């Protein structure tokens with residue numbers, strides 16, 4: 001289970017809330033591995049995760065545009081890459097009639113990228129918001 005704490009705060013409430021929502025969607029993936037019916041529930045959850053990623057990245061980029069964040073192009077490119085990667089990995093797992101272990105793998109994959117993205121990439125814009 002991935003737990004949000006202050007370390008992950010980017011100092012913008014809306015984005016912190018969205019990151020928390022992301023954590024809870026990713027945790028649902030872990031929960032799912034304990035359900036016998038996970039194969040029925042998995043496609044909908046993965047869809048929700050992919051859609052939420054799109055919505056969240058757009059919110060983040062809109063706010064970064066508002067403050068004229070100088071590194072927006074790179075941040076946008078990183079988001080596009082993540083969206084592609086998540087989509088591909090979800091598709092790959094769904095197409096092979098996944099076992100609970102495959103779903104666990106996907107959970108770990110998403111857990112790692114969101115931690116990395118918030119702590120290494122999103123943190124780079126924290127100062128820019130403070131200057132506003």
Ligand SMILES: [Fe+2]
Pocket residue numbers: 060075079117121122
């Ligand atoms: Fe981001």
